[in-house]
Amino acid sequence: MSAVLRLYRRIRRNRAVNVSGGILAAIAVLAVLLPLVSQNNYLETDFGRILEAPGLADMHWFGTDDLGRDLFVRTMMGIRVTLLVAIVASIVSLVIGVLYGAFAGYVGGRVDAVMMRFVDALYAMPFIFFVILLMVVFERNFLLIFVAIGAINWLDMARIVRGQTLSLREREFVEAARLNGVSTARIILRHIAPNLMGVVIVYVTLTIPQAILVESFLSFLGLGIQEPQTSLGALVNAGVNQMESAPWMLLIPGGLLALILMCFNFLGDGLRDLFDARQNR
């Protein structure tokens, strides 16, 4: 327990981690709560007041879009979707990456060599194009987006987890479990995986911004989240089409997207420095 407490104190002292974590928490909470306060919803169109500039009237705090929909609520909805997709996709990549990496590292030998060779081969592939192919071929739904993004981000995780597992499997407690006849699957799940959590949390923080980028990239191209649902990428896309007459439609969601990405990058960098100063990728 005291080790956890010490770690917690070190995290509290790191300014980059605190500030960026605080901003992200605030954004997430506001994106969930504020739409409840507003009198507007994200669907309702009002052709009497299209492309209205941000102001206080009728709670159109971020103005309205080209269909007269309230941009404030839409932006908040967009942040929700963006964060949700990123977090779920990261969990998908976490599960695949940890299981794959831990198995390869624990079993070792030829199996490990083949499995890692496969990861190397996948590294060379333009995954984003595969995801676009997936989006073209199948009905675009949330689930597919989660899985597709998760499936491209697990490679780094698998490599890092494998490296950690290689050293963990030589430790006494693993040897003790093995001598007691615990099965391989159980050793990986109950003895190896919990000890990987520190590294894994750090890399999830670094995976989330990548997932956000992929999702918003797809939505920007019109291949991700579909209308009337929205995400920050889809909002930026709509903003680009109107940027000469209504620059706020681009600046607000684009700025928030950049802010969120920057916070995750700072958070991940900071946590990585705290957890494993000598960890080399």
Added chain:
Amino acid sequence: MAQYVLKRLLGAIPTLLFVVVLSFLLVHAAPGGPFDEERVLPDAVAANIEAYYHLDESLPKQFVRYLSGVLQGDFGPSYRYRDHTVSELIADAFPLSIRLGVMAIIVGVVIGVGLGTLAALKQNTVTDRVAMGFAMSGISIPIFVIAPLLVLFLAVKLNWLPAGWSGSSGVSRMLLPVIALALPQIAYISRLTRASMIDVLGSGFIRTARAQGLGTYAVVRYHAMKPAMLPVLSYMGPAIASVLTGSVVVEQIFGIPGLGQFFVTGALNRDYTLVLGIVIFYAALIVLLNLIVDILYGVIDPRVRYR
């Protein structure tokens, strides 16, 4: 060396085969056919079309036909651009994309290495902070936000540069797209350079060089630069992939008729053969360029042994 190159080339074959199989199967697993449209075609017409595109054959047979075509550089006919084959479309559009991409990478390396070296030499000063703050924003602001902002301010508001591709010519219309593509690379490369340059500058042989009275410029130019460039060189593979991905967006925003533009239009139009062809083409390109980078790595770093 020649043996190594040969071995790597052979090693690339399974990867590429995997790409072809996976993307081929994906496309053929699609629910509905490529010619399902709102107007229902008479059965005879549909059968004729299917026969023309060999869609009536069994899947393995179609695959063998496709693969042997791909090996001869023939990606089949486009489903939407009826008068063109996919290979023709790629041959038309790719030169433009590669020109933009190469220019962006050159700009990215030159400015990124310069900025990173400067930050490393002035570590923990204001210069360093400003350069790294710039780099962090370059990494965090997505290219599809940067590019429209560049258009909005430099083209629409200030009217310094043309906003679109058509209606202008020469270098001026290349400038904004290249800047947009290069900015994320500058950001990434400057961070890499700074870290590795700080590492190298702290090592023994640099201290020796300094002790012999060499100035900062000479130390960096003749001693530190080459070893510090190794991480940058190994980033070149991912950089190429990232520029290709970025070019999809940039071509869309500036209306450049490059391969990325065709890819997106193809994707939105469900032009399966075109999208399939471009995915395979890009994959082959990236695998090949990665191989070249790996070989160059050994040319620059004599410690690397080819096995």
